[in-house]
Amino acid sequence: MLSIKNVSKKYSNNFTALSNFNLELERGIVGLLGANGAGKSTLMKMIATVSKPTEGVITWNGCDIHKNGDELRHALGYLPQSFGVFPNLTAVEFLKYMAALKGLNMKKAVNRINELIDLLNLRDAANKSIGNYSGGMKQRIGIAQALLNDPKILIVDEPTVGLDPNERMNFRNLINSLSKDKIIILSTHIVSDVEASAEKIVLIDKGKLMCFCKNEELLNSLEGMVWECLTEESHLKEIKDNYITGNIIRRSEGMVIRVISESKPLLNASSVSPTLEDAYIYYTSRKRGGNIE
Ligand SMILES: Nc1ncnc2c1ncn2[C@@H]1O[C@H](COP(=O)(O)OP(=O)(O)O)[C@@H](O)[C@H]1O
Ligand SMILES: [Mg+2]
Structure with missing residues (x-):
C-alpha cells in the first residue's frame, strides 16, 4: 500500500506546487486528473523517489520511501512525462539497455522483453530503430520499459x-488489460483518458487535492445539478458570469449551454446526467469555494 501523508512540495523558487496532500492507494487504476500546472508531475516524481517532499512522508508498505526507497524502486515502473528514447537503438536493444540499468537478471529480462514486445504490439517493429517510430509506438516503448520488472506500482505521467x-x-485498452493486482497511477488533463478505465479519480487543482473518490461517487455527487439550457447567443455571457458552465453547442434553434448549479438556472433548463467532465469543471471551478468533503 502507498500512503501519502501531509505532503507538500515547495520548489527552490519558493513556489508551492503541492500543499498538504493526503492519499492512500491500494491496488487498482487511479486517474490523477488536473489542469496543466496542477501539480500532477510533482506528485508523481515524489512517488517515484526522483524528487523529495518539502514536508510530509510517503510510505510504501509502511516504509518511508525517501529514507529507504529500495523496496519501492524494485516494485516501481515509471513512465515520466518527458521520456527520451535513443533513436538509433531498436526496441529490443533499448529494452535490454533499460533492463541492464534496472539491474535485472539478463536471462529473465530477455524473456520478459519478448513478452512485452507482443503485449505492446511491437513485434513488426522490434528490430527497427526507434527514431522511425510514430508517437504511439514510442509511447508503447515507454510503457514497455516501465513494465520490465513486472511492477507492483506503475506510474504513467500524461501518457x-x-x-x-x-x-x-489503444492505450486505454492496454492499461485496462494490465493485471489488476497492481497500483496504476495515470495522470492526465484529458477527462476521457480516465473516464472508462480508472476506478478512482484524484482531482487535483493548484496543488490541492480536491477530491479522491470512485468514478461513480463523483458522478453521483452532481446528480440533479447538471442542466442544459437553450438560450440566445447574446445571453451566454451573463450565464457564464453567474454560473459554473461547461460546453456550449450551437443548434438550429439557438445555443445550448451546460450549467452546473444546485438550483434550476433558467426556466427552460432541463436536467441531464452528470459526466466526469462536469465533475472536473465543477470541482476545479473558482466560483465554488472549498473542497468536496
Ligand atoms: N522545478 C521546478 N521549479 C519551480 N517550479 C516548478 C518546477 N517544476 C514544476 N514547477 C511548477 O509547479 C507547478 C506544478 O507543476 P507540475 O507538477 O509539472 O504540474 P502538472 O504536471 O499538473 O502539469 C507548475 O506551476 C510548475 O510551473
Ligand atoms: Mg505534468
Whole structure:
C-alpha cells in the first residue's frame, strides 16, 4: 500500500506546487486528473523517489520511501512525462539497455522483453530503430520499459499526449488489460483518458487535492445539478458570469449551454446526467469555494 501523508512540495523558487496532500492507494487504476500546472508531475516524481517532499512522508508498505526507497524502486515502473528514447537503438536493444540499468537478471529480462514486445504490439517493429517510430509506438516503448520488472506500482505521467484518437483508444485498452493486482497511477488533463478505465479519480487543482473518490461517487455527487439550457447567443455571457458552465453547442434553434448549479438556472433548463467532465469543471471551478468533503 502507498500512503501519502501531509505532503507538500515547495520548489527552490519558493513556489508551492503541492500543499498538504493526503492519499492512500491500494491496488487498482487511479486517474490523477488536473489542469496543466496542477501539480500532477510533482506528485508523481515524489512517488517515484526522483524528487523529495518539502514536508510530509510517503510510505510504501509502511516504509518511508525517501529514507529507504529500495523496496519501492524494485516494485516501481515509471513512465515520466518527458521520456527520451535513443533513436538509433531498436526496441529490443533499448529494452535490454533499460533492463541492464534496472539491474535485472539478463536471462529473465530477455524473456520478459519478448513478452512485452507482443503485449505492446511491437513485434513488426522490434528490430527497427526507434527514431522511425510514430508517437504511439514510442509511447508503447515507454510503457514497455516501465513494465520490465513486472511492477507492483506503475506510474504513467500524461501518457496520451501527442497520440492520435486511435492510439489513445489503444492505450486505454492496454492499461485496462494490465493485471489488476497492481497500483496504476495515470495522470492526465484529458477527462476521457480516465473516464472508462480508472476506478478512482484524484482531482487535483493548484496543488490541492480536491477530491479522491470512485468514478461513480463523483458522478453521483452532481446528480440533479447538471442542466442544459437553450438560450440566445447574446445571453451566454451573463450565464457564464453567474454560473459554473461547461460546453456550449450551437443548434438550429439557438445555443445550448451546460450549467452546473444546485438550483434550476433558467426556466427552460432541463436536467441531464452528470459526466466526469462536469465533475472536473465543477470541482476545479473558482466560483465554488472549498473542497468536496
Ligand atoms: N522545478 C521546478 N521549479 C519551480 N517550479 C516548478 C518546477 N517544476 C514544476 N514547477 C511548477 O509547479 C507547478 C506544478 O507543476 P507540475 O507538477 O509539472 O504540474 P502538472 O504536471 O499538473 O502539469 C507548475 O506551476 C510548475 O510551473
Ligand atoms: Mg505534468
